[in-house]
Amino acid sequence: MNDRLKAQYSARLRRVCDHIERHLDAPLSLESLSQMAYCSPFHFHRQFTAWCGMPLYRYIQWLRLRRASWRLAFNPQDKVIDIALDAGFQNPESFTRAFKMAFGQSPRQFRQQPDWRAWHQRMPMMNIKGQKNMDVTLVDFPRTPVALLQHRCNPELVNYSAAKFILWRKETGLSPVAQSATFGIAWDDPQTTPPEAFRFDICGSVNAPVPENAHGVINGEIPAGRCAVVRHHGSLDTVGESVWSLFRDWLPGSGETPRDFPVFFQYHNFVNEVAEHELQTDIYLPLQ
Known part of the structure; x- marks a missing residue:
């Protein structure tokens, strides 16, 4: 199979996966999905399994x-x-x-x-599609006091810290989700950092200092400064691709220099509330 046919073949199956991700609540029959791939059900099932690594129903x-x-x-x-x-x-x-x-x-x-x-x-x-096109803008990010919970272990366990921070929010009401912005500060790259050395801060904006508490939530801030910002649409599993695209594709030709503060994220919605393809996450790259 030549490269052009491989690309067409992959694009058809990718279109099917996109449809599945956006219609998990709807009936998803082999017949209807095979039609999207312009293929008979019998051959589509075999092609999807070979391409994806698992049967369609799985x-x-x-x-x-x-x-x-x-x-x-x-x-x-x-x-x-x-x-x-x-x-x-x-x-x-x-x-x-x-x-x-x-x-x-x-x-x-x-x-x-x-x-x-x-x-x-x-x-x-999971064969979840990353984001291809990015619209980068420059903003002046304001100094933002935050309630901050430090995650200092395997990135696979970050949901434990997220649950602890959510519990603190609910118990205190000091950083209500409806009125506060939710951030994550990425001190390390999970792909290159040993799990035991990984650092990530979970934050919520606040209007008053955070008192001592049993959850380990402390006072912090995201400093003011210029930032390049791009909105990532979709699964957080692919947010790293957008971060690297920002560094690899945008930064070299921008004439900008990164500031001595890590990339951070602002989460506009959450995966327990909306479908993965509806997630919206702003990626901030601090600049000098």
Whole structure:
């Protein structure tokens, strides 16, 4: 197969994956998806498995279980039966069996004490598309006092810290999500930093100093200064691609010099609230 045909072939399957990611709540039949790829159901099923590394039905189920896990962990008000039905299962029993087989915990066990390390180890590499086009703008970012929780361990465990910060927010009301901005400060690259040395700060803007507390949330600030900012659309699994594109493709021709402060993110919505393709995250590169 020549390069042109390979590109066409990959583009068709990528279009199918995009459709699946955007319609996880809808029926997704082999027949309808194969039509999108201009292929017979029989050949499409084999082509998708070869291209993706897993059968179509397993790919869809993994994406649905992936979304269900975030709702279980961060949306305690959502009933398990509703999460099961939204994930395409006929009843909670079949959902429980599939979830436990996938992650090693039942949905209720995961809700009470999620094992994020096992979650990452068991989750297959999903063929989620990164962002190609980026519209970079320059802004003057204002000095922003924040409540800050330091994550200082394996990046696969960052959801533990996120849950702790969410609990602090709910218990104190000092950084309500509806009125406060949510940030993440990326001191290290998870791809090149040993897990035990990884550093990441989870932050929420505040209007008053944070008192001492049992959660380990402290006072901090994001300093004022010029920044290049680009909006990343979609899964946070691919946000690193957008960060590197900012450094690799934009920075060399911009005439700008990075400032001595790490890249940081502003999260405009969260994966337990919206579908992954609807996530919007601003990436800030501090400049001199």
